[in-house]
Amino acid sequence: MSVKTEAIGKEWPATTYEVGKEKIGEYARVVGLDNPVHFDREAAKAAGYRDVVAPPMFCVVYGAPALGPAMFDDEVGMNFAAMVHGGQEFEWGEPACVGDEITTTARCLEIYEKDGKGFYVFETRSVNQDGAEVAKGTWTNIVRGV
Amino acid sequence: MAELKAGDAIPELRLTPDKYLPHRYAGASGDFNPIHIDPEFAKAVGLPNTILHGLFMMGLVARAATDAGGGDPKALKRLSVQFRGMGAPETEIVVSGTVESVEGGTATIDVVAAQGENQTIRNAEAEVVVA
Numbered sequence: 204m205s206v207k208t209e210a211i212g213k214e215w216p217a218t219t220y221e222v223g224k225e226k227i228g229e230y231a232r233v234v235g236l237d238n239p240v241h242f243d244r245e246a247a248k249a250a251g252y253r254d255v256v257a258p259p260m261f262c263v264v265y266g267a268p269a270l271g272p273a274m275f276d277d278e279v280g281m282n283f284a285a286m287v288h289g290g291q292e293f294e295w296g297e298p299a300c301v302g303d304e305i306t307t308t309a310r311c312l313e314i315y316e317k318d319g320k321g322f323y324v325f326e327t328r329s330v331n332q333d334g335a336e337v338a339k340g341t342w343t344n345i346v347r348g349v
Numbered sequence: 350m351a352e353l354k355a356g357d358a359i360p361e362l363r364l365t366p367d368k369y370l371p372h373r374y375a376g377a378s379g380d381f382n383p384i385h386i387d388p389e390f391a392k393a394v395g396l397p398n399t400i401l402h403g404l405f406m407m408g409l410v411a412r413a414a415t416d417a418g419g420g421d422p423k424a425l426k427r428l429s430v431q432f433r434g435m436g437a438p439e440t441e442i443v444v445s446g447t448v449e450s451v452e453g454g455t456a457t458i459d460v461v462a463a464q465g466e467n468q469t470i471r472n473a474e475a476e477v478v479v480a
Contacts, residue, residue, distance in 0.1 A: 226377075233377040234408035235364055238420055250421065259415070259425045260408040263378055284394060288403045292429035298422065 321349035401436030418477035454480035
């Protein structure tokens with residue numbers, strides 16, 4: 204058996220996520236962040252933000268809905284039982300604040316085989332309502348025994 | 350603004366996730382993969398028990414890198430990690446790092462997250478604006 208490569212370059216339908224204040228707070232508390240800019244509107248504004256600002260890694264919250272259909276696509280054909288999340292990169296641009304409508308598009312960058320493992324690399328690009336890029340993600344999943 | 354120079358160690362971040370942390374992270378992130386929240390499922394697929402979300406540990410790495418840059422979330426411009434070990438709840442995580450370089454107002458920091466000898470995240474590289 205070997206990896207299928209037909210899905211390289213495939214792009215999936217964009218998803219849009221509206222950023223909410225309590226969701227930012229929930230995420231920030233779980234990772235132990237206590238900076239008031241993630242909880243308090245006045246503190247965020249005093250620090251120069253339009254509104255309560257999301258922690259950078261909140262990009263997994265608004266980005267994941269776009270990635271789901273890509274990972275479960277039969278054309279990609281990833282074997283979930285043998286999959287691990289191997290690597291992850293994010294680059295951040297404009298901060299994500301409460302009220303932003305963030306649209307994310309997922310694309311398959313690479314599928315290849317190396318040392319008996321399948322590597323599946325996806326990209327997500329997230330832009331806000333003004334068209335400014337807020338985050339770009341590169342997601343690498345590794346499947347053993349392809 | 351943070352005074353960072355090549356070779357500096359960044360302040361360590363230590364956190365012991367409680368037994369239910371993966372449930373809260375699942376709720377916060379939307380990632381309900383049962384390997385993180387269901388011990389029976391985790392064992393059935395060959396894991397010793399439920400494991401932490403890799404992206405939760407990456408969240409801690411992001412927090413440590415952000416703090417090293419002075420705490421402003423927009424200072425973190427890039428973070429790249431490799432997941433190299435499974436993280437377990439109820440075990441202390443230590444995030445540590447060293448400044449590799451500071452150029453053009455951006456510090457590049459090499460970061461590791463570990464539980465004892467088990468490096469769950471390594472080869473992590475963070476770019477943080479410091480000026």
